[in-house]
Amino acid sequence: MDVLKFVKEKNDYLIRTRRYVHQHPELSWKEYKTTDFIEQELQKLGLETQRFEGHTGVTATIHGKKAHTGSKTIMLRADIDALPIIEDTGLEFSSVCPGVMHACGHDIHTSNLLTVAEILNRTKDQWKGKVKLVFQPAEENGGGGREMIKAGLMDEIPDACFALHVEKGIPGKIVVGSRYLTAYSDSYKITVHGKAAHSSTPEEGVDAVYIAASIVTALHGIISRNISPMDRATLNVGMIHGGTAPNIIADEVTLGVMLRNLSKESREAMMKKIETISNGIAESMGGSCDLAFRAGYAAVYNDEKFSDFVAATFRKYEDIIHEDLGDGKPEDWLITGEHPLLGAEDFGFYSQKAPSCMIWVGVGGNSPKHSPGFCIDERYIKLCTRAMAMTALEYLTKE
Numbered sequence: 001m002d003v004l005k006f007v008k009e010k011n012d013y014l015i016r017t018r019r020y021v022h023q024h025p026e027l028s029w030k031e032y033k034t035t036d037f038i039e040q041e042l043q044k045l046g047l048e049t050q051r052f053e054g055h056t057g058v059t060a061t062i063h064g065k066k067a068h069t070g071s072k073t074i075m076l077r078a079d080i081d082a083l084p085i086i087e088d089t090g091l092e093f094s095s096v097c098p099g100v101m102h103a104c105g106h107d108i109h110t111s112n113l114l115t116v117a118e119i120l121n122r123t124k125d126q127w128k129g130k131v132k133l134v135f136q137p138a139e140e141n142g143g144g145g146r147e148m149i150k151a152g153l154m155d156e157i158p159d160a161c162f163a164l165h166v167e168k169g170i171p172g173k174i175v176v177g178s179r180y181l182t183a184y185s186d187s188y189k190i191t192v193h194g195k196a197a198h199s200s201t202p203e204e205g206v207d208a209v210y211i212a213a214s215i216v217t218a219l220h221g222i223i224s225r226n227i228s229p230m231d232r233a234t235l236n237v238g239m240i241h242g243g244t245a246p247n248i249i250a251d252e253v254t255l256g257v258m259l260r261n262l263s264k265e266s267r268e269a270m271m272k273k274i275e276t277i278s279n280g281i282a283e284s285m286g287g288s289c290d291l292a293f294r295a296g297y298a299a300v301y302n303d304e305k306f307s308d309f310v311a312a313t314f315r316k317y318e319d320i321i322h323e324d325l326g327d328g329k330p331e332d333w334l335i336t337g338e339h340p341l342l343g344a345e346d347f348g349f350y351s352q353k354a355p356s357c358m359i360w361v362g363v364g365g366n367s368p369k370h371s372p373g374f375c376i377d378e379r380y381i382k383l384c385t386r387a388m389a390m391t392a393l394e395y396l397t398k399e
Contacts, residue, residue: 003119003123003320003386003389003390003393004320004323004386006118006119006122006123006389007115007119007382007385007386007389008324010115010118010119010385011382013115013118014111014112014115014381014382014385015111015378015381017041017110017111017114017115018107018108018110018111018112018378018381019093020037020093021034021037021080021102021107021110021111022091022093022094022095022102022107023093023094023095023096024037024095024096024097025082025083025095025097025100025101025102025107026056026081026082026097026100027081027082027083027084027100027140027141028081028137028138028139028140028141028142028144029055029056029081029137029138029141029142029144030056030081031056031057031081031137031138032056034080034081034110035051035056035057035058035135035137038058038080038110038114039051039058041114041117042058042060042114042117042133045117045118045121046121047060047061047062047117047121047133048060048061052137052147052148052151053151055137055138055144055147056080056137056138057080057134057135057136057137057138057144057148058135059132059133059134059135059153060117060132060133061130061131061132061133062117062120062121062124062130062131062133063124063130064124064125064126064127064128064129064130064131064396065124065125066125066126066127066128071128071129071130071396072128072129072130072159072160072395072396073129073130073131073132073156073158073159073160074129074130074131074132074158074159074160074161074162074391074392074395074396075131075132075134075154075158075160075161075162075350075354076113076116076131076132076133076134076161076162076163076388076392077113077134077136077145077161077162077163077347077350078106078109078110078112078113078134078135078136078163079106079109079110079136079137079139079144079346080106080109080110080135080136080137081106081137081138081139081140081141081144082095082097082100082101082102082103082104082106082107083100083101083102083103083104083140083370084099084100085099085100085101085103085370085371085372086098086099086101086372087101087103087372088372088373089372089373089374089375091375101372101374103369103370103371103372103374104140104369104370105165105166105363105369105374105376106139106140108166108363108376108381108384109163109164109165109166109384110135111381112164112381112384112385112388113133113135113388115385116385116388116389116392117131117133119385119389120389120392120393123393126393126397127393127396127397128396128397129396131392131396132158134148134153136148136346139345139346143296143297143346143349144346145346145347145348145349145350146297146298146346149349149350149353154350154353154354157353157354158354159354159355160303160306160354160355160356160357160395161347161350161351161353161354161355161356161357162310162356162357162358162388162391162392163347163350163356163357163358163359164358164359164360164361164384164387164388165345165358165359165360165361166360166361166362166363166376166381166384167360167361167362167363167369168362168363168364168365168366168367168368168369168374168376169362169364169365170330170362170364171326171327171330171362171363171364171377171379171380171383172322172325172326172327172328172329172330172333172362172380172383173330173332173333173334173335173361173362174314174333174334174335174359174360174361174362174383174387175335175336175339175359175360176302176307176310176311176314176334176335176336176357176359177302177307177336177337177338177339177340177358177359177360178302178304178307178308178336178337178338179301179302179304179338179340180262180263180299180300180301180302180338180340181300181301181302181339181340181341181345181358182297182299182300182340182341182342182343182344182345182348183232183233183260183261183262183299183340183341183342183343183344184259184260184261184262184267184296184297184298184299184344184348185258185259185260185296185297185343185344186258186259186260186261186267186271186293186294186295186296187256187257187258187259187293187294187296188255188256188257188259188274188291188292188293188294189254189255189256189257189291189292189294190212190215190254190255190257190274190278190289190290190291190292191252191253191254191255191289191290191291191292192208192211192212192215192242192252192253192254192255192282192287192288192289193208193251193252193282193287193288193289193290194206194208194209194211194249194250194251194252194253194286194287195249195251195286195287196248196249196250196251197248197249198247198248198249199246199247199248199249200247202249205249205251206249206251206285206286206287207249207250207285208242208249208250208251208252208253208287209242209243209249209250209253210285211253211281211282211285211287211289212240212242212253212255214281214285215255215277215278215281215282215289216237216240216255218277218281219235219237219257219274219277219278220235220237222235222270222273222274222277223235226269226270226273227266227269227270228266231261231262231263231265231266232261232262232340232342233259233260233261233262233266233267233270233342234258234259234260234342235257235258235259235260235270235274236257236258236259237255237256237257238256238257238258239254239255239256240253240254240255240256241253241254242254257274259271259274260342260344261299262299262340262342271293274291275291279291296344297344297345297346297348297349298346298348298349298351298352299348299351300345300347300348300351300356300358301348301351301352302351302356302357302358303351303355303356303357305355306355306356306357307336307357309394309395310357310359310391311334311336313390313391313394313395314334314387314390315334316394317386317390317394318333318334320386320390321383321386321387321390322383325379325380325382325383326364326377326379326380330362345358359387361380361383361384361387362380363376363377363380363381363383363384364376364377364379364380365377
């Protein structure tokens, strides 16, 4: 299978498609035109598409023609939504949608998976099994992956799930992490209730501000005293709202708390301590509090066996992967092992259901993701296509 030949043939399409999607970004759950465009491109390949009923997003399946018993299914996922950011890249194909920008590379993920779809479709007589293509909405805000899975996306569990995310920095480098790649990301809204009074008679009131301040101080001790130093976790109180005037004892204060944990164990321990501390302090000071927990994204867990397979595939085809690529193959181009981050990514919901692997692909650029100047080196987008296509083909041809 001459994947390199197909990638070269489709490079103009890859870049053209990326630029179109970049120029027409849409926010989470509003990717209407993006979904229409993706569906049209898939149907041009003769693929039957399935819309995410009642929402944006679309899927399709490619069936291999090489007969074999016990054939496998691999799911390939790309996120398609953009961010509420005013673009400041100066690109000729900058966003034409005011205040909306592809500042996290989802335009690249989308165009890449469309290109991979054509490569796999053209070679389907050479591999066995199925490829499920998932163009997922609302990764940035809304947990689109979770909602698609709830609606039945993975009722038929695939044998493996694969995704990638572009990263700035050294172009040409690939990170294939093992085990936890990203963190659980959750939040609490804590509402502290006191009793209002005039500041000249504080004994008649219960100061919600004082209670809230005590809770904040105590919560920040959870990481150092209740979570193992071998675990990776953060807790942040990022919002405090309360009070009406300097001379009034406040009767209500709300706190916004964000917690991030790599493991389920530290997550559960932190949740328990937040609730125990908040309720205990409020009650001991004559007030009360309500806690509203909002489950965020699940941690991405890279299955060790599948991740080792992905890394071995890249080593096997490293010359093909890096041929005619920008400035060539960088030193130490493949990074493996455990490299967890405390960021959030809703591919974690897929990894809870099936053996999964998400990789980071270096595509250059200087500005960080989620910034107005986020811009990458287009010469390296084809690295994404080679990496994803080779993973799928190797997986579906391996006995």
